[in-house]
Amino acid sequence: xxxxxxxxxxxxxxxxxxxxxxxxxxxxxxxxxxxxxxxxxxxxxxxxxxxxxxxxxxxxxxxxxxxxxxxxxxxxxxxxxxxxxxxxxxxxxxxxxxxxxxxxxxxxxxxxxxxxxxxxxxxxxxxxxxxxxxxxxxxxxxxxxxxxxxxxxxxxxxxxxxxxxxxxxxxxxxxxxxxxxxxxxxxxxxxxxxxxxxxxxxxxxxxxxxxxxxxxxxxxxxxxxxxxxxxxxxxxxxxxxxxxxxxxxxxxxxxxxxxxxxxxxxxxxxxxxxxxxxxxxxxx
Numbered sequence: 132x133x134x135x136x137x138x139x140x141x142x143x144x145x146x147x148x149x150x151x152x153x154x155x156x157x158x159x160x161x162x163x164x165x166x167x168x169x170x171x172x173x174x175x176x177x178x179x180x181x182x183x184x185x186x187x188x189x190x191x192x193x194x195x196x197x198x199x200x201x202x203x204x205x206x207x208x209x210x211x212x213x214x215x216x217x218x219x220x221x222x223x224x225x226x227x228x229x230x231x232x233x234x235x236x237x238x239x240x241x242x243x244x245x246x247x248x249x250x251x252x253x254x255x256x257x258x259x260x261x262x263x264x265x266x267x268x269x270x271x272x273x274x275x276x277x278x279x280x281x282x283x284x285x286x287x288x289x290x291x292x293x294x295x296x297x298x299x300x301x302x303x304x305x306x307x308x309x310x311x312x313x314x315x316x317x318x319x320x321x322x323x324x325x326x327x328x329x330x331x332x333x334x335x336x337x338x339x340x341x342x343x344x345x346x347x348x349x350x351x352x353x354x355x356x357x358x359x360x361x362x363x364x365x366x367x368x369x370x371x372x373x374x375x376x377x378x379x380x381x382x383x384x385x386x387x388x389x390x391x392x393x394x395x396x397x398x399x400x401x402x403x404x405x406x407x408x409x410x411x412x413x414x415x
Contacts, residue, residue, distance in 0.1 A: 154225035160200035198238035199263030205231035214329035252293025255286035276333030284311025313350035358410035379403040
């Protein structure tokens with residue numbers, strides 16, 4: 132039987148090989164990275180940013196999200212490899228942890244001046260990036276895991292709208308924070324068992340997949356109602372918007388009650404989130 136040191140050496144060998152560009156992109160958590168960057172650009176369009184403003188916001192948020200994604204896979208590389216996380220490039224041995232660390236730190240070094248180009252609104256974006264790093268390095272495996280999501284995503288509309296020269300209303304920050312927490316629970320729900328095996332015990336992993344999905348859907352419904360209350364719509368248009376917000380939430384809850392946790396459920400969660408993001412852009 133190999134001793135523990137030999138086993139650890141084998142794990143480390145799996146996470147040190149040189150990495151192709153594709154693995155670096157895969158380790159950036161491309162889904163959330165693209166989603167958050169796209170939301171920031173949509174908000175920028177909604178508040179009337181010109182081409183230069185949109186480019187600055189899009190690039191700044193993209194670099195910040197890359198730093199968060201790379202720091203996550205760098206910090207968890209050994210644990211993910213030991214847990215056999217085949218969905219992680221570092222755990223598969225496609226990329227070295229040292230390269231991920233370098234990429235994450237370079238992205239942080241770049242995102243600080245980028246964030247501060249428009250002045251004080253950039254502080255909100257730096258709060259988002261800092262929250263992501265705090266989650267990855269400190270709070271991911273604790274009951275406080277939703278807190279960085281709330282703080283970070285509350286800062287996103289404050290940053291984007293601040294770049295336009297206007298302060299964002301507090302209710303919009305609250306809506307952004309609640310959307311972030313919903314995304315945390317929804318994103319964690321499919322991987323609860325794998326995360327528990329890897330020793331990641333954030334709040335979603337502690338409450339389980341079912342309660343995580345219910346929490347995400349409830350938050351999405353609440354955000355939708357809040358945003359609808361802030362948009363001036365006629366009776367028929369408001370009823371139609373309410374139906375768009377409510378339909379995926381109700382459908383998702385019905386699937387949860389019937390213990391169906393397949394792809395259709397998470398498609399409905401995604402649709403509910405898209406509806407809320409569209410309302411957030413409309414309300415900006």
